[in-house]
Amino acid sequence: MIAFADVSKRFGAEWAVRHVSLEIAEGEFVAVLGESGSGKTTLVKMVNRLVDPDEGKVVVAGEDIRATDAVQLRRTIGYVIQQVGLLPHLSIADNIAIVPTLLGWTDAAKATRVAELLALIGLPDVAARFPDQLSGGQRQRIGLARALAARPKLMLLDEPFGALDPITRVALQGELRRIHKELALTTVMVTHDMVEALTLADRIAVMYRSELRQVGTPTELVAHPADEYVARLMGMAKHQAEQLAGVIA
């Protein structure tokens, strides 16, 4: 579904992404894990061309996206960010229907789709409200619904649950996983939360200092860390789990 072929990006003298190659299969849930400044967000923004690589190429659904129109491409890819970015002057229904509106859907088609999505995310009654009347968790669900509106096959999420309280976060993580499965999506999620990556993703891509250090299933990463950084990261996860087990027992 997505193939990064030796992509690099520099902002001024700073490397943001350095010679990264990565393939993501259709239907896969991949977490791009890293600390802030590791280049993980830049890497994912290359998929919907919010960032274009200086070198290398990105192929999405078999097409080199440099040859596609960026605006058209984005309308086929779901995109969710941490701050959600709902338009404060539009109702929830209008917010969810933004991409269908840009694509010229009829009002009836939009209304049906909005109702479907509100049911999917478990907020059937908020269509007429405005963003500032919702809680943070509700807003992020709307962000998710908005990204799904035009039935994309590919979803990009940039730290979608980073600003939420733990209970809301866990609930939403569960729903994301469910939706991913139900709609047979390919999902790429940027996160700095190790537990989130380990529990949600089929595979994890670890970014460190603008380089891709290792790609693998959670089990692989824990069992066979490729380098010291990954080993430390996984060691920390194990350590935390043991501590947690001690507290809970």
Add this chain to the structure above:
Amino acid sequence: MSELLRGLPPLLAAHTELVLVALIAAIAISLPLAIAVAGKPRLALPVVTIAGVIQTIPGLALLALMVAVIAGTHGLGVRLSPFGFPPAVIALTLYAILPILRNAITGLRGVDPAVVEAARGLGMTQGQLLRFVELPLAAPVIAAGVRTAAVWTVGAATLATPVGQICLGNYIFAGLQTRNWEMLLAGVIAAAGLAIVLDLILGAIEHALARRERPWAAAGVLVALLVVVLAVLPRLGGADSNAPVVAEHRAAAKVTHLRLGAKTYTEQYILVEVLRQRLAKAGVAADVAQSLGSTVVFDALASGEIDAYVEYSGTLFINQMKRSAGTPRWRVLVEVESWLAHEGIRSLGSLGFENAYALALKRTTAERLHAKQLADLAPHAPELSIGGDYEWFSRGEWASVRAAYDLRFARTATFDPSLLYDAVARGEVDVISAFSSDGRIAANDLVTLADPAGALPPYDAMILLGKRVADDPDVACALVPLTGKITVELMRRANLMVDRADDKATPAAAAAWLLEQAHVPDGC
């Protein structure tokens, strides 16, 4: 008072039109500019700075500057008139740009970057981003800027009178100069009322935008106000004398309608009425453009914007011909007339009196100092203060009178001409630059000092006619009989009738009185 109220609607309509055209133009310029530079701090700073510099130019100066700029560029290639509406609207537009531009930039920059990123990520084009996200979110801030600009512009537009644009300033300038406080107040209150009404409507629009409601209701009120002001008001009140018929009649072969000019003081208001009443008697209608700046009025005549006004020989000699003082009276008249003929302007000759600059002081002061002529003042000048009108201290006459009599005053002070005579009578200054035909010299018990060296040039009042009417027999028949008929004594008394505090006459009444006293024969 009812006369005042009847004259108000056309002024209010013209004022509103001026303000709205300037505001719309300012929005049309500022908004695209703000959109272009909002994301580029390195561009935005100089742009806002330039707009800020324009804002610091005093309103009157900016308006006068536009007259010069338009005249200098020959109408910017599209034959704009350097007189009236074009310079006024351009200056006011420049004036209104800053608040709108600054607020638009602030508003656009204030849009949450997360919202912008999400919108781009969803696949909005740059134009859609602007239309659906940035402009709607910045709209309340932009509307607040328009509101500020509207109030400023209503105020600044009152200064458009001296460049020949009809507006509420006509009441304010004429009221101030003739000390007609009712007229002044009528102008001021109308301007304040207009500012308040515009502010309320724009405030309602801003509120609606901020609450993300459709602001159509308030916008509807604004449009309704426009229709009333522009369509209904001019038909009320002095419709016949203010109708914009100048252009139509210019094409007509026979002159049936004149546009007369007057500068910003009482004598000019009276004399233009004298001209108008004489023309009316001869069956020629005339509009009056009042309170024009002293050089604006001559340019207006030269360019055909007005057809006639009363000028003073010395003013042309010094200001237009750039000559210096010290030339005898008869030679000044001869040289001025031949210069005018060369410019295509016809002079009908002197009205019979001079309105020259003269230094005046209280009779008691003059007696104490034994001052009869200017030279007598020289030994005392270092202990005396002198007051002058706005122009006096930068005019050639001031330099030449100082040089001729070696006058070094301790202090100079600038006053509005209408306040000068009171200032010297109350002792705020010792000497003033007075006008020799002003009735307040005698009324305030002032004396003028003789000028044996001829340092102050002669100022014979003369009627000037522009090209369009220079050879018109009806106009000549109406105006030629005035020449030589108005003595300085008559002019002083007529001026005093208008200027005095009690039992004031209107300039029109003073003009009628003057015509009667001067025994001007009807016809040629």
